[in-house]
Amino acid sequence: MRIIALLLLVLPAVLATYGIKLMRDAFFGELTDIFMHIIIQFIVGLGLFAGGLYFIGGFILHRDRKRHLIKGGKNNRYS
Numbered sequence: 001m002r003i004i005a006l007l008l009l010v011l012p013a014v015l016a017t018y019g020i021k022l023m024r025d026a027f028f029g030e031l032t033d034i035f036m037h038i039i040i041q042f043i044v045g046l047g048l049f050a051g052g053l054y055f056i057g058g059f060i061l062h063r064d065r066k067r068h069l070i071k072g073g074k075n076n077r078y079s
Contacts, residue, residue: 016052
């Protein structure tokens, strides 16, 4: 079961890393062959980075909620 969780986290991490690379290349003016314009390359890189970060963050949040490691929520008396 842990190997499946590891594989579920590796793919979004690789996509987020590739998104950072695309944004960096767009910032320095290096156009990748599959994109027609540098702005499109930057937007795709930003989307890959945000999507990967969102998935990994959601996975960790779900795991911590399942183990009751998160403060707050519906029954928080301090909110």
